Amino acid sequence: MRHVELKDGADLDGFRRALRGLVALGADPDGVVWSGGAAPSLFGTAPGTGTAPLPAPLPVDAPPVPLPRPVGALIESVVCHRDPERYGLLHRLVCRVVRGERDILDHHADPLVHRLALLDKAVRRDLHKMHAFLRFREVRDPANSEDRGGExxxxxxxPDNFIVEATAPFFVERFESLVWTILTPVGSLHWDRRSLTVGPAALRPEGLDRDDRFAEGWQRYYESTFNPARVNPTAMRAEMPRKYWANLPEAAAIPGMIRGAPARVQAMIEAEAAAPRRRNPDKAVAAMARQEPATLAELNRIIRAADPLVPGATQAVLGEGPEGAAIAIVGEQPGDHEDVEGRPFVGPAGQLLSRALEEAGIERDAAYLTNAVKHFKFVARGKRRLHQSPTAGEVKHYRWWLMKELGFVRPRLVVTLGATAALALSGRSVSVLRERGPMGFGDWEGFVTVHPSYLLRLPAGEGAEQAYRDFVADLRRARGMVEWAG
Amino acid sequence: MDDALLDKLEILADAAKYDASCASSGAKRRTGGPDGIGSTTGAGICHAYTPDGRCVSLLKILLTNYCLFDCAYCINRRSSNVRRARFSVEEVVQLTLGFYKRNCIEGLFLSSGIIRSPDHTMEQLMLVARTLRRDHGFAGYIHLKTIPEASPWLIEQAGLWADRLSINLELSSDRSLKEFAPEKDGSSIKAVMGQVGERILEAKEEKRRFSPAGQSTQMIVGADASTDLSVLETSDTLYRRYGLRRVYYSAFSPIPEASSALPAKPPPLQRENRLYQADWLLRYYGFTVDEIAAGGEGGMLDLGIDPKLAWALKNRERFPVDVNSADREMLLRVPGLGARAVDKIVEARRHTTLRLEDVARLSSGLKRARAFLIAADHHPGGLTDRADLRQRLVAPPKQLSLF
Structure with a gap:
């Protein structure tokens, strides 16, 4: 018989070392007795005292055993179990893998695999319950006040099993910004916002029941959220067995809640429906229906107060121009300059638009200028703010406002500049160069043309000049459609 | 936290508890890092269970239980005499953070009565979520109820901060809605569900966050005359057309200050349970609404047995099926076999021929399954077709133990 001595608890490193040695020697799992810590073996023949020759010591530098990933994960979980047979069972499993059963874990009906699966499940449940049922208490420590006022x-x-270290990643991730200590009978954890210390087993600390208004609030909440008409303690205990109650402050209320439930329900059923004490708040109910913005100014207040629905943007850029303008011009979104000044079409593309409007005979101040998206979407690259086109979903976030806005302005023609604006108005993706010209936008007469920023991006030359002349021609045509200025 | 706040908490938790659509809090992994607080882990966590057997995962409260609406089934309707209270945005934020730091909750489930206007109410809900996320780096779970009567742009904003949005349909037919909830409008509820569903899909494709844990709804069962068939048809439509993640069923529960429009009788808990089982069959087991309904009578599910067994008993010519050769779809229809057991069976039988004791290790429902299964060493013989099979499979009638 070979004895392998491991540390108390979940000794993953010790098990891994021993396993490498055992595999290197080709040891038979039936000939190995595993013990953890100082626990004496029941059939306690101390090594060397028996008649059998002492087995050769395990090699200390045996090579790693290559295992399929799921087997490795299973080992990491099962070593946390309290079952003293766990190491022996895992050794058996590894021997079979080494002998060629690489996909052994797919044999769900195999007795060994089934048994290990149950152990694994128990450990995972234990982990889950510790994540769920552990309760922190705040202990103010003004003497030792680090930042956050000594919070x-x-x-x-x-826990049922040796899972304390295995729960650490969950608590560190969730409460990385807090200072906390977790004490258990099988080990402890301390997190100081920078590093984790794993400590020894602990005793139940005194004074945890000290005043904590939130703990009191939690109990009140727990009692209030319970519905006495559905009382079902069996279902509760299936998920939250009694053994956890001692450490759950809210559980103290459970017996009283169950006892009192029938009477509460009876009272509800017997109580006659009482006549409402309150008068009918007719005025308030009527007022409730009038929440729609009634003017463009009201709508603009709402837009200005809202957060950007795209990343970037320092402020909303609202539409500009007279209500009742014959032509509304809709661009994509404000750019860098517009975002700074808070006005539409004031950057290079806006200046080009002004020039083109003038050449087309449209007075800029008489038109209504706005954007499909009211905020500047950009990514910061050093000091530069790089324009990002809004996605189709982002355009839709803003579409409600655009439609309301046009509803107040009531233009005779809506000219869209570029693909984004055409998408916002038509609800489909439009190929601007192919489809430029008149287009119906539901309730609105529309006209599709390019965005002036497209013209700015064209390499200087005959092509760019022609594109500009086409743009002006489009605007002139649009003007013709509303018989601008007679 | 002072006494006044504790009192408000009691009132506004009590007022929120009839909403069952809070069970889930699973969201893609995310952490608040060294400056924020909180995480989501993929699956949600139930931090406690109350003696009604329900999971306490989120701090489920109303911002206020003052309400201008007068929905007969609701304890907070304007004509009810309940105690009223109102939280400020900051109070909800502080309560959420305080409970979260003590590991009591996964996050917040926030709903509200309608005060001043639907827009004002929706804006306040959105402000709570925004404050938690932006000012406190809160990375826990946030579920917001959307107010379907609010302006659409507020929904667009809420989805940027929340993990899940939900709108309760409450009643499965427009007619019942009109009768019991005069201020509500079935078509505006569906319009918002459509808007939210579309935005969720777009955001997913564009790799942006918009209500990333999807949307859900709740229907009250037993308050009106709707049949199970009509409830399930509604659910089926919601799953298919609006891409809902979950439909929750809540057995109508007697409430204090009940309206005289509703009968005060104990809740049909078993009916709620059967609807959940049927819902599962719909989503994961390849059943159609008609097949499920055919297992019962007159559009109502059989309360005595689960809907899969009910279907199998009425379709015995499809059984027994061979556990070693039947395809996955048919195995899923075997009473007692869950989807995970079926997956294990399919994987295990590639390596070995399964006997009955093997199946016993893969499934805990063998008692019901054996009458419908053939294994290497097992054939149910005439058992499948026996007239008293139902009696043999159903344990002596067990009342839902209440006390």
Missing amino acids: RYVAWFE
Whole structure:
């Protein structure tokens, strides 16, 4: 018989070392007795005292055993189990893998695989319950006030298995910005906002029941959220067995809640429907229906107060121009300059638009200028703010406002500049160069043309000049459609 | 936290508890990092269970239970005499953070009575979510109820901060809605569901966040005369057309200050349970609404047995099926076999021929399954077709133990 001595608890490193040695020697799992810590073996023949020759010591530098990833994960989980047979079972599993059963874990009906699956499930459930039922108490420690005014949290929990270290990643991720300590009978954890210390087993700390108004509030909440008409303690205990109640402050109320439930329900059923004490708030109900913005100014107040629905933007850029303008011109979104000044079409593209409007005989101040998206979407690259086109979904976030806005302005013609504006008005993706010209936008007469920023991006030359002349021609045509200025 | 706040918490938790659509809090992994607080882990966590057997995962409260609406089934309707209270945005934020830091909750489930106007109410809900996310780096779960009567742009904003949005349909037919909830409008509820569903899909494609954990709804069962068939047809439509993640069923529960429009009788808990089972069959087991309904009578599910067994008993010519050769779809229809057991069976039988004891290790429902299964060493023989099979499979009638 070979004895392998491991540390108390979940000794993953020790098990891994021993396993490498055992595999290197080709040891038979039936000939290995595993023990953890100082626990004496029941059939306690101390090594060397028996008649059998002492097995050769395990090699200390045996090579790693290559295992399929799911087997490795199973080992990491099962070593946390309290079952003293766990190491032996895992050794058996590894031997079969090494002998060629690489996909052994797919044999769900195999007795060994089934048994290990149950252990694994128990460990995972234990982990889950510790994540769920552990409660922190705040312990103010003004003497030792680090930052956050000495805010510190302490918890006491009693897990079934050796899972304390395995729960650490969850608590560190969730409460990285807090200072906390978790104490259990099988080990402890301390997090100081920078590093984790794994400590020894602990005793239940005194004074955890000290005043914590939030703990009191939690109990009140727990009692209030319970519906006495559905009382079903069996279902509760299936998920939250009694053994956890001692460390759950809210559980103290459970017996009283169950006892009192029938009477509460009876009272509800017997109570006659009472006549409402309150008068009918007719005025308020009527007022409720009048929440729609009634003017363009009201709508603009709403837009200005709202957060950007695209990343970037320092402020909303509202439409500009007279209500009742014959032509509304809709661009894509404000750019860098517009975002700074808070006005539409004031950057290079806006200046080009002004020039083109003038050449087409449209007075800029008489038209209504706005954008499909009211905020500047950009990414910062050093000091530069790089324009990002809004996605179709983002255009839709803003579409409600655009439609309301046009509803107040009531233009005879809506000219869209570029693909984004055409998408916002038509609800489909439009190929601007192919489809430029008149287009119906539901309730609105429309006209599709390019965005002036497209003209700015064209390499200087005959092509760019022609594109500009086409743009002016489009605008002139649009003007013709509303018989601008007679 | 002072006494006044504790009192408000009690009132506004009590007022929120009839909403069952809070069970889930699973969201893609995310953490608040060294400056924020909180995480989501993929699956949600139930931090406690109350003696009604329900999971406490989120701080479920109303911003206020003052309400201008007068929905007969609701304890907070304007004509009810309940105690009223109102939180400020900051109070909800502080309560959420305080409970979260003590590991009591996964996050917040926030709803509200309608005060001043639907827009004002929706804006306040959105402000709570925004404050938590932006000012406190809160990375826990946030579920917001959307107010369907609010302006659409507020919904667009809420989705940027929340993990899940939900709108409760409450009643499965427009007619019942008109009768019991005069201020509500079935078509505006569906319009918002459509808007939210579309935005969620677009955001997913564009790799942006918009209500990333989807949308859900709740229907009250037993308050009106709707049949199970009509409830399930509604659910089926919601799943297909609006891409809902979950439909929750809530057995109508007697409430204090009940309206005289509703009968005060104990809740049909078993009916709620059967609807959940049927919902599962709809989503994961390849059943159609008509097949499920055919297992019962007159559009109502059989309360005595689960809907899969009910279907199998009425379609015995399809059984027994061979656990070693039947395809996955048919195995899923075997009473007692869950989807995970079926997947294990399909994987395991590639390596070995399954006997009955093997199946016993893969499924805990063998008692019901054996009458419908053939294994290497097992054939149910005439058992499948026995007239008393139902009696043999159903344990002596067990009342839902209440006390």
